[in-house]
Amino acid sequence: MSRIDIPEGSLYGLGNLPYGVFSTAGTQPRVGVRVGDSVVDLAIALNDEVFAQPCLNAFMAQGFQRWVEVRERITELVAGDVPDAAVHRLADVQLHLPVEVADYVDFYASEHHASNLGRLFRPNAEPLMPNWKHLPVGYHGRAGTVIVSGTDIVRPCGQRKAPDEDAPTYGECRRLDIEAELGFIVGTPSPLGSPVSTSDFARHVFGVTLVNDWSARDIQAWEYVPLGPFLGKSFATSISPWVVPLLALEAARVPTPGQDPQPLPYLRESEPWGLDIDLSVTWNGQEVSRPPYREMYWSPAQMLAHMTINGASSRIGDLYASGTISGPEKEQRGAFIELTWGGKEPVQVNGEERAFLLDGDEVVISATAPGRDGRIGFGEVRGRILPATEANR
Template sequence: MKIDVAEGSLFGLDNLPYGVFSTPGTGPRVGVRVGDQVVDLAAALGDEVFAQPTLNAFMAQGRRRWDEVRERITELVSGEVPDAAVHPVRAVTLHLPVAVADYVDFYASEHHATNLGRLFRPDSAPLMPNWKHLPVGYHGRAGTVVVSGTDIVRPSGQRKAPDEAAPTFGPSRRLDIEAELGFLVGTGSELGSAVPVEEFAERVFGAVLVNDWSARDIQAWEYVPLGPFLGKSFATSISPWVVPLAALEAARVPTPGQDPAPLPYLTEREPWGLDIELTVSWNGQEVSRPPYREMYWSPAQMLAHMTVNGAASRTGDLYASGTISGPEKEQRGAFIELSWGGREPVVVNGEERTFLADGDEVVISATAPGTRGGRIGFGEVRGRILPAR
């Protein structure tokens, strides 16, 4: 069959994101999205690397191979595709597209870091002295990265408000989101070697949307001195479609400007800022439009930093940008910022909200300029809050 792509589709031939899907009675395997169809790559290309339940084997094959496959897919879907290899996206189940190796979360938005600093440490300078010298980051829990659509059970834990004498145990009362962009390492690097900023496009396979669910009350009590732990580790959702780096060529922009100039190992010769526009919807109502182009540190700088100490990287490593917040209030990518620590409720469908209520649903989506003049999309990351168990 010939695959129709509607005018203005976010999934035209300049996008071609990869995912892992299944249909009733068949196991998970790799597909590519074209318009509203999923093309079964194992069936269409006859290549066993796609007959697997994750993208990892393909991701490990490297940039040259990724480029070849992208060309082959472009040819394939421009012509006749065997009927048996095409499934409407509505008829498939989408799975976690990768086996996540290590998961790192950065903190690369100056606006977000400044807002959080004001909220968590009102008596000190909002940005720490290190913040403009290095992309601050930490390791998260790879085993709780889940695919869009997975319900999120409200986490329980220890919380202590500043006016309470001792912590209490119970469901989080300040459950929040963080709208982020995540990057997936395809070809890793060995222990003892560093990845230069110039190797970003050689190493990184593509990008996904990330919702780094955050229990702010648990986080505020636990995070000194070793950083966030249970306030984050209960779940991190990612979008099912991995947008190849090649599809983001037209989105590349310089970062907004770095002062002081970063150390040589963080100095970019090519721009890897990205002009991606996110949208955050809360129970169906758009509440924020975080602009990725405002991020202080680029993903190439993050990868160079993450490995400069000789840490190995592996196929399937996921690293996320940290919350994307712009300078305007309606560009903030976390509810703790939108509601200013809960003091300025947001009206969602006529109801006042500060943090997430049980039953609430959050959808993060994003678009970027495509290479054919229109726009491409990321596929959304969606999650609904279930009551604490």
């Protein structure tokens, strides 16, 4: 038996216990939980085959009460002695995509981000579209290109048309960007025709993950009118390997910023589901932004309610993301197009002026939040840019 050492001040103590999927040399992926700098194999520790699966979906399908019970069992177990065979050093495991993603939706829930892009793209008009403060704006993404942190990103190719060009051309993305976001994973499905209310949010959403929604801004700019993002977004969306249970985020709950006008009844919240989560964005090892999730105009409960209000079903493993997280200050902007004002105001990265991503660049997004016994961590979502392939050029 082993007693797991949790370093003082660890972001992965008993108040966190994020879930992930891991493997060791010669073994198949299965579900574990992170405790300090260790990973606990739950199939062995709890003697439960649901955790021998290569994703969290089967466990999530057991429902809210089961999530509560398992969290209590894990807390009790790791506070004492754990079977030796169940404990692995974090450095010795490989981490995998934690869920089988059923569907993917991306929202646009930061007023600061939406207003900044409105000023960039429509300088002579109101920055927000008339519908923006009445509903959480979103688009349908591509579940098949959601990938785990650490997967390299191949520079996409496609049609693009610069303002000074007479016709579109085909080629490599020239304005490759990031979007620092949070993702919410549905664990309890809802049937076709049955909307999920804001008050039922916590029984449907299992946990939270970090998201980098990579964006090809020049491809997106040419294609998105009139129907919205398509190839400029669908080539890759990275998520962190750890899923922080919603049950771990009670201490992080805060009201959303004041919403004016008051939302329609189906979007109103009886209790707040804003979250006090601080993100950090590093570019080639240098921190360039600290986006604050507490500034988001629309809450994740409102996003889920809107996503299902027309009767659309939700499924186990559905992922929906917040959209770019940005605050009121320049150093709080969660996308490089916004941080560098469309490339006109480059930032210094290791002594070089930079606007968009070059081949070889690496971006890492991390986050922390208040927990019951101190700060808790979300791990990181990391990606490095590779050149476009010959087949796509």
